[in-house]
Amino acid sequence: MSIKRVIQRLLFLVLVIWAASTITFFIPRLSPKNPVRERFNQLAMSGGFNPVDLEVIIASYNTKFGWDKPLLQQYWDYVSSVARLDLGVSANKYPRTVMQLIMDSLPWSIGLLLVCTILSFIIGNLLGAVAAWPRSPNWLRMIATPFVLLMGVPPVIMGVLLLFFVAFRLKFLPLGNAYSTGMIPDWSSPAFVLDVLKHQILPGLALILGTVGGWVLSMRGMGITIQGEDYVLFAEHKGLGGYAIFKDYYLRNALLPQVTGLALALSTMVISAIIVESQFGLPGLGRVLSQAIQSNDFLVIYGVVLFITIAVATLMVMVELFYPLLDPRIQHD
Amino acid sequence: MTTLAISKPNVIQLGRLTLLFRYMRRNKSLAIGLTLVLLLTAFTVIGLLTLDTSRAYPLSVKPKQPPSAQFPFGTDFFGRDLLAAMVVGLWQTALIGVLAGGIGTLIGVVLGFTSAYFGGIVDSAIKGICQILTPIPPFLIQVIIAGSLDKRNVTIYTMAFMVVLLSWMGVTLVIRSQVLSMKERQFVSVAKLSGMGDIGIIFVEIMPNLLPFIAASFVGQVFSAVFASFYLAVLGLGPLREPLLGNTIWSAQSQGAFFNNWWWWPIEPAVAMVLILSSLALINMGLDELANPRIRRTE
Numbered sequence: 001m002s003i004k005r006v007i008q009r010l011l012f013l014v015l016v017i018w019a020a021s022t023i024t025f026f027i028p029r030l031s032p033k034n035p036v037r038e039r040f041n042q043l044a045m046s047g048g049f050n051p052v053d054l055e056v057i058i059a060s061y062n063t064k065f066g067w068d069k070p071l072l073q074q075y076w077d078y079v080s081s082v083a084r085l086d087l088g089v090s091a092n093k094y095p096r097t098v099m100q101l102i103m104d105s106l107p108w109s110i111g112l113l114l115v116c117t118i119l120s121f122i123i124g125n126l127l128g129a130v131a132a133w134p135r136s137p138n139w140l141r142m143i144a145t146p147f148v149l150l151m152g153v154p155p156v157i158m159g160v161l162l163l164f165f166v167a168f169r170l171k172f173l174p175l176g177n178a179y180s181t182g183m184i185p186d187w188s189s190p191a192f193v194l195d196v197l198k199h200q201i202l203p204g205l206a207l208i209l210g211t212v213g214g215w216v217l218s219m220r221g222m223g224i225t226i227q228g229e230d231y232v233l234f235a236e237h238k239g240l241g242g243y244a245i246f247k248d249y250y251l252r253n254a255l256l257p258q259v260t261g262l263a264l265a266l267s268t269m270v271i272s273a274i275i276v277e278s279q280f281g282l283p284g285l286g287r288v289l290s291q292a293i294q295s296n297d298f299l300v301i302y303g304v305v306l307f308i309t310i311a312v313a314t315l316m317v318m319v320e321l322f323y324p325l326l327d328p329r330i331q332h333d
Numbered sequence: 334m335t336t337l338a339i340s341k342p343n344v345i346q347l348g349r350l351t352l353l354f355r356y357m358r359r360n361k362s363l364a365i366g367l368t369l370v371l372l373l374t375a376f377t378v379i380g381l382l383t384l385d386t387s388r389a390y391p392l393s394v395k396p397k398q399p400p401s402a403q404f405p406f407g408t409d410f411f412g413r414d415l416l417a418a419m420v421v422g423l424w425q426t427a428l429i430g431v432l433a434g435g436i437g438t439l440i441g442v443v444l445g446f447t448s449a450y451f452g453g454i455v456d457s458a459i460k461g462i463c464q465i466l467t468p469i470p471p472f473l474i475q476v477i478i479a480g481s482l483d484k485r486n487v488t489i490y491t492m493a494f495m496v497v498l499l500s501w502m503g504v505t506l507v508i509r510s511q512v513l514s515m516k517e518r519q520f521v522s523v524a525k526l527s528g529m530g531d532i533g534i535i536f537v538e539i540m541p542n543l544l545p546f547i548a549a550s551f552v553g554q555v556f557s558a559v560f561a562s563f564y565l566a567v568l569g570l571g572p573l574r575e576p577l578l579g580n581t582i583w584s585a586q587s588q589g590a591f592f593n594n595w596w597w598w599p600i601e602p603a604v605a606m607v608l609i610l611s612s613l614a615l616i617n618m619g620l621d622e623l624a625n626p627r628i629r630r631t632e
Contacts, residue, residue, distance in 0.1 A: 031482060153610075168596055271473070275567055278568065305477050312468065
């Protein structure tokens, strides 16, 4: 992997982050709403402020947040603060910063996303490989079919259906939230950890069930191509056992291009996870976002969105850069 | 002189309808998808004609009724008749999908053609913008746009507009690559040599060959527009007054429908959404087969 290639991709990443922050800066400015004014109007409606005082308060907040400076100055301040990972303060949970809110909820989101993406990738690819392998028994092939059909059901709807059938009708699993009410969050007690895991099963299934099918389809296509390759034929004639061919000659080669697919699937996965989290009331980024939307906490909305965008773009570029380490046949130059 | 008594060969000329039917029998996914869409359309149209649509809005009927003879789909917490809400919701979903899908495809086709046919700086500019925007998930930017709007001003049309703003990149890149390969074919050079103008070549020579691709990208665009507006509504960013399918799920979940035993409330829009999305996916698969004869199956 040449240094030039790495620098090129990193520059592209910087360009994408710059574009994203420019969009999150200018779109809200195009709208006539001022986040500070909105927030205080809301308070004024419930609390009874004197309108003159309100104007003074809003003016002082505008100065504090720099909303009264010229637009270009504001833009420069915004981009440079994004570069320092400073995303502003929450209006609703003042004085907590947006970054603090994100950091508090991030472990929940990463946990759910990581486990679901990996499980869906492994299950889907194994089923797809088995479905394309000519010697696999028929019943094994049949397992893949329902997953392909489930591709038409987006995770949110899967969540509603799972809630209805599993949690509401059968009463197997809880109807939402991260842990049972009355539990004291204590990661050292096994009862608490077990309770949390029980609450993660349904959101996890909602994310996994609909995404396995995609991997099955692409892996099956890949597998059919690889079966015809000469080296598989050679291994067969050499007298290698079926399992050894399947594992070392067939699966390993078919799996490599799927890793690139992983980078592409990531952004869909992240968005689905956000919505499923807000649906199940898990304390991840999704709930921070949906709460901010409901309480008109604009800086939090923009901050969370920008953070996720940067994270997704970074991960995509990372996968692209590390891919040659997995597959020595591909050399960037 | 003897006349040769050769009977006329008995050629059976099949009617167009029979041929269409036979093609549908081979292309099952297109047939099932179209049937589903027809059924959904029939449900919506009959509903719009026979039902009182004002019952799809709050405070029109007795709230929190389970499905019964009087309310076949039940009613929700806010006093909407869910049957009427489903009818209006399906209609609005279709409107957003077709509107946003149509405009998105149009922009994509125009940009793709301009980019590929004229090349040069225009091409690199359009391609560059598409490439920079592609890693940014469009949904997140839609969240920002929707969040910047005043919630009272959000309508079905602003939803469609928000979806269109970020949905043309995929079509542009697909059409661009198709036109690039088409441009080098011989019939285009012949047309050029015979003195045909750019506009003529684009519309008479290239466009007809791309129609299946354009149709497939249109269905794909409708699919993603329905999906995007649904996700926005589920997050509570939709037009809150309208009984859009995503809005119904959002309000059901924010009122804790399952905790309160109102199971029919979120289930109905979920099932409707599954039907819409799977019918569109099936049609898309079927059109793929139509556009790409290599994967066509024989009977």
